[in-house]
Amino acid sequence: MSWKKTADAVVIGGGMMGIATAYYLKKLGVKDVALLEKNTVASGSTGRCAASFRAQWGGELNITLGKACIDRFEHLEEHLGVDLDIERYQNGYLLVAYTDKQFEQFKKNVALQNSMGVESQILSHAEAMEICPGMCVDDAAGFSYYKRDGHADPMISTFAYQEASKKIGVRIEKFTEVTGFKVGDGCVRGVVTNKGAIATDTVVNAAGPWAGRVGALAGLNIPAKGERHEILATEPVDWGVCPTMLMSFEPDYYMFQRPHGSILAGCGPNMYRKEAAPFDDYEMEDSWNFLEHMTGHLNKLLPRTRGIRVVRQWAGMYDITPDLQPVIGEADEMKGFWVNVSGARGFMFGPVAGEMVAEKIVKGSTSLPIDEFHWRRYAEGRFLVEPSIA
Numbered sequence: 210m211s212w213k214k215t216a217d218a219v220v221i222g223g224g225m226m227g228i229a230t231a232y233y234l235k236k237l238g239v240k241d242v243a244l245l246e247k248n249t250v251a252s253g254s255t256g257r258c259a260a261s262f263r264a265q266w267g268g269e270l271n272i273t274l275g276k277a278c279i280d281r282f283e284h285l286e287e288h289l290g291v292d293l294d295i296e297r298y299q300n301g302y303l304l305v306a307y308t309d310k311q312f313e314q315f316k317k318n319v320a321l322q323n324s325m326g327v328e329s330q331i332l333s334h335a336e337a338m339e340i341c342p343g344m345c346v347d348d349a350a351g352f353s354y355y356k357r358d359g360h361a362d363p364m365i366s367t368f369a370y371q372e373a374s375k376k377i378g379v380r381i382e383k384f385t386e387v388t389g390f391k392v393g394d395g396c397v398r399g400v401v402t403n404k405g406a407i408a409t410d411t412v413v414n415a416a417g418p419w420a421g422r423v424g425a426l427a428g429l430n431i432p433a434k435g436e437r438h439e440i441l442a443t444e445p446v447d448w449g450v451c452p453t454m455l456m457s458f459e460p461d462y463y464m465f466q467r468p469h470g471s472i473l474a475g476c477g478p479n480m481y482r483k484e485a486a487p488f489d490d491y492e493m494e495d496s497w498n499f500l501e502h503m504t505g506h507l508n509k510l511l512p513r514t515r516g517i518r519v520v521r522q523w524a525g526m527y528d529i530t531p532d533l534q535p536v537i538g539e540a541d542e543m544k545g546f547w548v549n550v551s552g553a554r555g556f557m558f559g560p561v562a563g564e565m566v567a568e569k570i571v572k573g574s575t576s577l578p579i580d581e582f583h584w585r586r587y588a589e590g591r592f593l594v595e596p597s598i599a
């Protein structure tokens with residue numbers, strides 16, 4: 210196919226954040242939308258993630274978006290008009306607090322969630338055991354639970370957006386790496402790629418963990434980078450070994466069973482990293498340290514996993530920002546240069562954050578609040594506080 214040298218909007222990055230942004234831009238009437246992906250759609254963090262979604266956040270903005278994301282995932286196939294099954298499964302997140310201080314925070318989170326229409330609950334140990342009968346967390350101080358939290362298949366969900374985007378005419382350019390930008394008079398004028406240049410006055414940098422690097426090509430300081438996280442999958446086992454998402458922020462772990470039986474489990478790098486800094490967070494090798502740590506944890510928390518086999522482990526990158534919150538908006542220094550970075554929750558937030566960024570570009574306002582996520586907050590000395598993260 211011949212290379213088209215112009216576009217009304219260019220989205221960089223074919224993960225959930227980028228593909229959703231491209232879809233909603235086109236849906237909202239932008240005529241010629243091009244999505245540029247250096248590899249293939251979902252080949253970055255999105256295809257490597259645990260693909261869980263939740264409304265159990267502790268800050269209002271995140272609860273608002275988390276709730277909207279659950280609504281969207283619950284009807285994603287109909288919403289997009291695609292004949293795919295994203296393998297959505299909702300059996301809740303069971304969050305474990307190990308200290309009284311953590312548990313007090315859970316109680317505050319649940320009160321706020323309830324006031325915003327999220328019917329989460331504080332559970333006693335006995336109630337939590339009913340949700341996840343096989344677990345062994347006798348040292349827990351308390352639990353919170355929301356039954357509509359859940360997960361889906363990351364590849365199929367992203368491909369659902371890809372298919373819907375193609376249907377409405379988004380140009381998806383795979384194996385197309387952005388290598389530079391054309392700028393002038395404080396505005397973006399175009400992108401330069403390994404295949405040629407595209408003139409445009411609207412660019413969305415949705416390159417996730419690479420967003421800082423992509424921003425630097427335009428001379429911008431976008432505070433987003435990669436942080437390597439690992440995850441494993443076991444062979445399929447009888448249903449019920451871990452029917453809910455069992456998760457704790459301190460110590461940091463999560464584990465849950467997929468509908469076809471395998472258990473996925475992961476944790477943050479500080480739990481197992483033994484190497485001295487410097488450490489390359491863009492290195493995608495998985496590690497023995499993680500496997501040893503995570504299987505030990507799994508066997509302790511879910512004794513029925515003892516003796517089952519791990520069939521796969523892999524690494525991916527969290528797209529992290531200085532306060533671990535999203536970085537979204539138009540660059541103050543460059544008109545037309547937009548950023549849509551999730552702060553390591555891009556699978557769940559992508560479908561809604563993509564729509565909000567598209568609304569902001571097309572209409573100048575959004576139906577859900579995202580302005581607080583602009584990264585000028587760092588220059589102003591403001592960090593967003595989210596208590597419900599590791």
Ligand SMILES: Cc1cc2nc3c(=O)[nH]c(=O)nc-3n(C[C@H](O)[C@H](O)[C@H](O)COP(=O)(O)OP(=O)(O)OC[C@H]3O[C@@H](n4cnc5c(N)ncnc54)[C@H](O)[C@@H]3O)c2cc1C
Nearest residue numbers: 222224226247253254255258259261387417525555556557
């Ligand atoms: C182990 C693990 C578990 C996780 N679990 C969850 C979870 O349960 N729920 C959740 O919501 N999130 C989870 N995350 C985080 C989630 O994966 C990310 O937040 C999300 O995928 C980010 O989406 P994205 O579209 O911004 O980035 P990506 O999916 O990484 O997409 C960015 C794309 O940009 C492309 N790109 C980069 N540079 C260029 C360039 N110069 N030109 C063109 N293309 C370029 C890349 O190839 C990539 O495909 C997890 C992450 C990991 C690693």
